[in-house]
Amino acid sequence: MSTAVQADDLPTGYRYAGVTCGIKKSGRPDLALIVSDRPAVAAAVYTTNQVVAAPVVLSRSRTPSANVRAVVINSGNANACTGEQGDRDAAQMTQWAADAIDADVQSVLVMSTGIIGHPMPMAKIQSGVTAAGDVLSHGADGFQAAADAILTTDQGRKVAAVDFKIGTHRYRIVGMAKGAGMIAPNMATMLATITTDAPLTTADAQQSLSVACDRSFNRVSVDGHTSTNDTVVLLAANEAETLSGDDFAAFQAALESLCIQLAKQLPADGEGALRIMHLSVRGAQSTDDAEQIARVVCASPLVKTAITGGDPNWGRIVSAAGYAGPKIEVNKTCLSILGQAVFEAGQPLKFDAAALSKAMKDSKSVKLDLTVGSGSGEAEFWASDLTNAYVDFNSLYTT
Amino acid sequence: MSTAVQADDLPTGYRYAGVTCGIKKSGRPDLALIVSDRPAVAAAVYTTNQVVAAPVVLSRSRTPSANVRAVVINSGNANACTGEQGDRDAAQMTQWAADAIDADVQSVLVMSTGIIGHPMPMAKIQSGVTAAGDVLSHGADGFQAAADAILTTDQGRKVAAVDFKIGTHRYRIVGMAKGAGMIAPNMATMLATITTDAPLTTADAQQSLSVACDRSFNRVSVDGHTSTNDTVVLLAANEAETLSGDDFAAFQAALESLCIQLAKQLPADGEGALRIMHLSVRGAQSTDDAEQIARVVCASPLVKTAITGGDPNWGRIVSAAGYAGPKIEVNKTCLSILGQAVFEAGQPLKFDAAALSKAMKDSKSVKLDLTVGSGSGEAEFWASDLTNAYVDFNSLYTT
Structure with a gap:
C-alpha cells in the first residue's frame, strides 16, 4: 500500500x-x-x-x-x-x-x-x-x-x-x-x-x-x-x-x-478490517455472472466472519455462490484457499485444516480461487472481513 | 413467541x-x-x-x-x-x-x-x-x-x-x-x-x-x-x-x-441477535419493488449495527433504500422509527435523538415505517441486528 x-x-x-x-x-x-x-x-x-x-x-x-x-x-x-x-x-x-x-x-x-x-x-x-x-x-x-x-x-x-x-x-x-x-x-x-x-x-x-x-x-x-x-x-x-x-x-x-x-x-482500510479477501471467480457463463457471484460471496457476513476467524470454511463460500443468482455448474465447482484445494468437482477434499487456518490467520490478504463451471466469465474482487471492531464502530457511533 | x-x-x-x-x-x-x-x-x-x-x-x-x-x-x-x-x-x-x-x-x-x-x-x-x-x-x-x-x-x-x-x-x-x-x-x-x-x-x-x-x-x-x-x-x-x-x-x-x-x-433468535427490526415499506411502485427495498435495507450491516446500537440513523436507512434498485421518489420519502417521524419529504426532521435512542434500546423489536413514494406497493420484513456475538459465533466456530 x-x-x-x-x-x-x-x-x-x-x-x-x-x-x-x-x-x-x-x-x-x-x-x-x-x-x-x-x-x-x-x-x-x-x-x-x-x-x-x-x-x-x-x-x-x-x-x-x-x-x-x-x-x-x-x-x-x-x-x-x-x-x-x-x-x-x-x-x-x-x-x-x-x-x-x-x-x-x-x-x-x-x-x-x-x-x-x-x-x-x-x-x-x-x-x-x-x-x-x-x-x-x-x-x-x-x-x-x-x-x-x-x-x-x-x-x-x-x-x-x-x-x-x-x-x-x-x-x-x-x-x-x-x-x-x-x-x-x-x-x-x-x-x-x-x-x-x-x-x-x-x-x-x-x-x-x-x-x-x-x-x-x-x-x-x-x-x-x-x-x-x-x-x-x-x-x-x-x-x-x-x-x-x-x-x-x-x-x-x-x-x-x-x-x-x-x-x-x-x-x-475498511472500518475495523483485520484482513482482506481477494476472490477470483472463473468459469462463469459471462463476466457479468462472475461479477455477480463475486459480489454476493464478498458481501456475505458468513464468509466475511470466516475470513476474520481464519476458518477455511468452503461450505459458506460455495453455498454463497449457489444462491448468488447466476447459473453455476455444481459438479464442476472448485475452491482453493491460499492455493490449497479444498473443494473439487462439487465435493469437499481432505486437507490439513489446522495448517490452512494458521496460514489464513498469518495473511493480510486471503486469496480465494473459485471456479464455478466451464464458462469463460472471470472477475476479481477485493473485500474486507467483518470484525467486532466493525460492529463497535458502527453501533457505538452515529455517522 | x-x-x-x-x-x-x-x-x-x-x-x-x-x-x-x-x-x-x-x-x-x-x-x-x-x-x-x-x-x-x-x-x-x-x-x-x-x-x-x-x-x-x-x-x-x-x-x-x-x-x-x-x-x-x-x-x-x-x-x-x-x-x-x-x-x-x-x-x-x-x-x-x-x-x-x-x-x-x-x-x-x-x-x-x-x-x-x-x-x-x-x-x-x-x-x-x-x-x-x-x-x-x-x-x-x-x-x-x-x-x-x-x-x-x-x-x-x-x-x-x-x-x-x-x-x-x-x-x-x-x-x-x-x-x-x-x-x-x-x-x-x-x-x-x-x-x-x-x-x-x-x-x-x-x-x-x-x-x-x-x-x-x-x-x-x-x-x-x-x-x-x-x-x-x-x-x-x-x-x-x-x-x-x-x-x-x-x-x-x-x-x-x-x-x-x-x-x-x-x-x-438469529445468532447473537440483540433485537429485531420490523420494517414496513410503503409507497413503492409494486409489491416486488417494496420487497426488494425491504430486503436490501434489512440486509445492510450499517442498518443492522445502527439497530444494535439504538442509533436512530435515518441516513443509513434512507441511503440503503436509495441503492436497493427499484425507483423511489426521494422527495416523497419518509421514515418513522418507533412511531417518531425522523425524515419527511426527502429531508431530515428535528427530533429528540436521545429519547428515541433510549426507546430503541428498550425495545426488543424496533418498528421502522418507510414510505418511498406514492405507489401502492407494500411489504413487511423482519430482520435481526448485527452484534459482536454474531461475529464471535461465526468467526470463532466453524459451521
Whole structure:
C-alpha cells in the first residue's frame, strides 16, 4: 500500500493543497483543492444511489467537460439530505474556489464527504478555500496534503502513481482516494481524484474512466452500502493532439492499474478490517455472472466472519455462490484457499485444516480461487472481513 | 413467541416423536419423526440455492403428493456436499422411517440440518429412527419433543398454532421450525413442518404454502444466506371433500398467520441477535419493488449495527433504500422509527435523538415505517441486528 508519491510521480500542470478549516471536530485536515494550470479535460463517475448529495448533483451537471480548472473537496460534512440550502452551498463552494484561482465557476467541480443531514459550516469552508488557494503547490507535499484532507474514518492516506511511455515521452497518472466504511460495488462513500498529463478527448476520458472504475472501485466491498456522495474524477491534459490507437490502449491499461491499486486500499482500510479477501471467480457463463457471484460471496457476513476467524470454511463460500443468482455448474465447482484445494468437482477434499487456518490467520490478504463451471466469465474482487471492531464502530457511533 | 402448544391446538390424525441418537456431540435431541395416521396431502417449498443437500433432492422428487405418511428429520448433520453416498443415506433414512410405521418408502419425506460436508452417522440414525417410531404420540409432549429435535444453534423452540372455523367445525394448523443463522429471504437454513386437519387438494396445498412462504419465511433476514437444506413441508388431510371458495380463503389466511408467527421467531433468535427490526415499506411502485427495498435495507450491516446500537440513523436507512434498485421518489420519502417521524419529504426532521435512542434500546423489536413514494406497493420484513456475538459465533466456530 502506497502512502506517499514522489515529485517524479506527478504529472505536469497540476497544483494541490490541503488545509484544516475546522469542519472536523478532530482538528484534522478537511479541505483540499486540486487545480489544473490550464483548462483540463474532466471525466467523472458518480454514485448510483438515488439519494444523492448536492455536490454530486452539481458536479454531474458539469462533466464530462473539456474545460475544468479545479476540484474542491471537503471532508467532515457530506452536504447530503440538506435540501435547497445544500444546493446553494455546493454552488457557493465552487464560486469561492473559482475566485481563489481566478477561473470561471462552471470550471470547478466539488465533492463532499462526512456526516449527512447537517448544514454545511460555510464560514469555515470559505476560510478553508481561501487558505488552500494560498498554498497551492506543484510538489509532492501539496499532493500529500490534499490526499490527507479528503480522509474521514480512514486509518491512512490512499495514493497511487503509475506511468507509461509513448515513444520516449513519459506520461504520468496519480490518484488519491478516501474510503473506509460504506464501500461497496457501484461505489460507496469513496472519493477519488486522478490527474494525468496524458492528452485525451473528453469522450475518451469518460469512456476509459468508466471502464477502469468497473474493474476496480466497483469490485471492492466493505459493507455493501452505496453512498450518497461517491465520486471519481479524472483530469487529463487538453491538447490538440490526443492519444489514440495503441497509445490510448497504453493509457487505458495504466489507468486501470492505478485504479486497482487505489481500490485495493479501500477494503484493507475498511472500518475495523483485520484482513482482506481477494476472490477470483472463473468459469462463469459471462463476466457479468462472475461479477455477480463475486459480489454476493464478498458481501456475505458468513464468509466475511470466516475470513476474520481464519476458518477455511468452503461450505459458506460455495453455498454463497449457489444462491448468488447466476447459473453455476455444481459438479464442476472448485475452491482453493491460499492455493490449497479444498473443494473439487462439487465435493469437499481432505486437507490439513489446522495448517490452512494458521496460514489464513498469518495473511493480510486471503486469496480465494473459485471456479464455478466451464464458462469463460472471470472477475476479481477485493473485500474486507467483518470484525467486532466493525460492529463497535458502527453501533457505538452515529455517522 | 410461543414455546409450547397445548393438546387442544393439535390437529387430529398426526403423531410426533423426538429422540436423541447421538448425532450431536452436545447430547441434545437430534431426530424427529412426524407421522400422519392416514395418507396425507403434502406440499413443500425448498431452498433456491443451486447447491442442494441430498434430502432436498429426494424430498423434492416426492412432493407435491396426495400420499405422504411421514417426515423424518435429523439435526446435527446436513447431509450436504456428501456426494452419491449422501443420496443413498437420505434414501435409507426414508426406508427406515417407512419400516418403523409400516408404510411405503415413497410416502416418506426427509430433512437434515447441521454441518455440511461430513458423512451421515448412519448407525446412530438407524437407532434414532427406530427409537422415534417406538415413542410416537398424538399429544403435545410428542409435538414438543419433535420441535426440540430439529433445532441446531437455536436458543429456543419455535412453534405456533392457529385455528379457524367453518360452520361449527374447528380446523387446526400447527407448525414447528428451526432457524438461527443463515436465515434470509428465499429461505436459508430453516426447516419447518406444518400439519393441519383441514382437507385440501394437492394443488391447493402447494399453492397456499407457496404464497404463505413468500409472505413470511421469505420476508425475514438474519444474514442473507440461503442454505443448501431449507425446506417447509405442509401436511394436510386427504379427504374426498376439500375446502374451496371462502372456506379455502379462511384456510389461506390462517396458514399465512401461522407462517408469519413462525417466521418472526427466526430473526429474534438469529445468532447473537440483540433485537429485531420490523420494517414496513410503503409507497413503492409494486409489491416486488417494496420487497426488494425491504430486503436490501434489512440486509445492510450499517442498518443492522445502527439497530444494535439504538442509533436512530435515518441516513443509513434512507441511503440503503436509495441503492436497493427499484425507483423511489426521494422527495416523497419518509421514515418513522418507533412511531417518531425522523425524515419527511426527502429531508431530515428535528427530533429528540436521545429519547428515541433510549426507546430503541428498550425495545426488543424496533418498528421502522418507510414510505418511498406514492405507489401502492407494500411489504413487511423482519430482520435481526448485527452484534459482536454474531461475529464471535461465526468467526470463532466453524459451521
